[in-house]
Amino acid sequence: MTVASVSVLLAAFMTLNVIWGFPWNGMMGACMALLVVGLAINRIMCPRLKLSIALPRSAVAGQPFSVNVHLTNVRKLPALNLRVGWHREGVRDIYPKRNAMSWDASEPVSLDLLRSGDQMQWHGAMRFHARGIHDLPDFQVASTFPFHLFYCRKGVSTETQIAITPAPASDDDDPTSRAMLAAIGDWSQKLVAGAPVEYVGNREYEVGVPVRRWDFASWARLGRPIVREYQSPSIQTVTLIVDTSQRDGDERSTSRGAARQQRREAEEWFERLMSISATAIAEITHRRVQLNLCVTDQPVVDRPMRGGASSSEGAESMLVRLAAAQPVDPVVGEARILEAIQSSRSQPTLIFSMFDLGDQDRTSLANTLPGHVTYMTIRAPRPSERWESTGESDER
Template sequence: MSVEVSVDPSAAPSQQRGGQNLGSRERGNRFGVAVGWNWRRVAGRVLQGLARLLTAPIRAYLSLRRSMTVASVSVLLALFMTLNVIWGFPWNGMMGAAVGLLAVGFAINRIMCPRLKLSVSLPRSAVAGHPFSVNVRLTNARMLPALNLRVGWHREGVRDIYPRRSVTAWDASPSVSLDLLRSGDQMQWHGAMRFDGRGLHELPDFQVASTFPFYLFHCRRAMATDTQIAITPAPACDDDDSTTRALLAAIGDWAHQLVAGAPVEYVGNREYEVGVPVRRWDFASWARLGRPIVREYQSPSIQAVTLIVDTSQRPVDDRSASRAQLKQRTREAEEWFERLMSVTATAIAEITSRRVQLNLCLTHEPIVELPTRSLTQPTDGVELMLVRLAAATPVDPLTGQERLGEAIQTLGTQPTLIFSMLDLGDPERVGLAGTLPGHVTYMPIRPPKHEGRGAGSGDTDDR
């Protein structure tokens, strides 16, 4: 069989010309897009420059108004007074002196405005509502000295336009004054700060103000600290309400039963120390050695338990409720969640105080991981747990149930305590109610408003 192949000599050149035309079109489109983008950038910069130029008088007025002090206002009033009297030699001199004093004082104040380098040292975590120490080191990086300084966290003499911006969730020690800070010298600000809410908080800007010369104007600079601190939940107290007392009592009983059931064994003798019970005295060794000897017992191994905090929370979404009711329910949900965090912090302190290794699981974390090593430094381990509580956020109940099941399967037969804002009888926990092993204790955390009901917050479900 023979195959005939026919070639059209005009086909290849036409295809080549078509490819050349297609490539030129693509390059043209790209060039057009680039030119259009550059023109938009130029137009945006031009509009931004015009806006800054048009608003320059307003911004200058606001800057001058916010920087004025009692002294500059007094000079300004004297200037106004010279305009309302008969012109003469003394009044012209007073007006010139007032204008010169304001102009020269404002220029010198802006020229001598300090530029400082800042470094902040503070603890890794702190308890909500409790003060913690802060150390701020300031270094004068300019060739000119910094004069008449006022440094601190508070914006003194500045009133915000919007009142809600003035409501802050932190407080700090008052600002301090410094007359002179030479070039290259350092100063330290020691004080305390307090955050009222739990979470990972950024430190506010550190405020530096100079009133040189003659306290006529304020030159304020806000220095970003770029520092974050973990504010851990405040532990729950017995005197909060009856539901809290019952809950803390249930946690204490669970930890006591856990430790009481741990076996102990005799490991040897040692010399007597003040406070050792009489039943541990070894009279035979005492008579043989001639000095007090006591028997020593300890658990054969450190018992490990796991605390699972279920951060599941139903979303607050009721279209039939008014805005005020929705806001009230949102606030109650936030208080309920903070109550869960406070009870967890108390449980961590209670369990770790009994020399029991504690593993903490939080269902808001994507992966529930259990530490495989023992806590060589219990204090550091407790602090790390509290820092994790500071970053806790609510999750969907279905996600929480899925992660609860994964954590329970990972634990094996290890004693486990579960804190949750949902009961086992709730629709979101029906699938978990019948699968809890016998070593797992489920403890619901209810809000204080359920105090009048028969089932208190301390009720537990052992499965």
């Protein structure tokens, strides 16, 4: 029952009995008959809607994205007094902290009448607070016909997923974050600045065409102006390896509260790695450099060569892979790092890891790290700072 209907029924019941002196039996019978008839009509007229959703492939954690929901009445009866949206109408959560949702959406909308076969559209925004591959919740449809006495609620299954990518790290996070972002920017800048310019031959000077360098020896020999022709460097390919290796905490020797705190810190540390990786993808692809991403919880894919360079996936596809990333055993992570380095074909390679290069689980990697690989370590968070990393790179 709705709050308004209960209030009206109680007010009418008390008014008729106290002021007008109507007998209790008659009023009780009339009220019960009204409720029974209203409930029966409400269930008979309960709507059945067909749903289709249009939404982006991915969205950034904590940022809203647009959702379009198309609803079609598939019953022969019209749907009356509708409220449609993601939130359940007329339900109060008894345990709000325990049942806190990982998403938020625009408010439901009302519709008085939806005839058989007609279609309506719900357009609004939705937001997920955590990174990952999320299932969209059931779309809620509620009808209060007749007289707003009862709710007839139905959750329409969406059967749709969306990839929530990590939020990029910001310069406003903390000083250590700024140092790490500066290190990534310097590394990518040196990479582009150090690209060679290839000499391809000579040509005769043409009026209005810019000249990079004159060939005076050929000019003197041929008697006409000759210029040296250079070719812009081809797009360079970079490999980014995101090491998701993480040790499992020993919860048996600690209290429940301490174990919960350890899990929270481990999750923050891992999300820190994902944010830094998302920032690196944006920074490198912004400089028009082809990027190959390797995440150690996923098999290493050897991409084919096209025109002398390996084919590269789009930035959104790489961010979706980060959205699906999960911690992996350190032994598996090291093996996949070595495999990715071997398949990179001496391309410039950048590694992000939560392990120091001198860690016992990275001994084999430290002994065989090539010169074209840059290793950056993300440090564990400290109580004084939400996120902590050294911002230093180990180049071998």
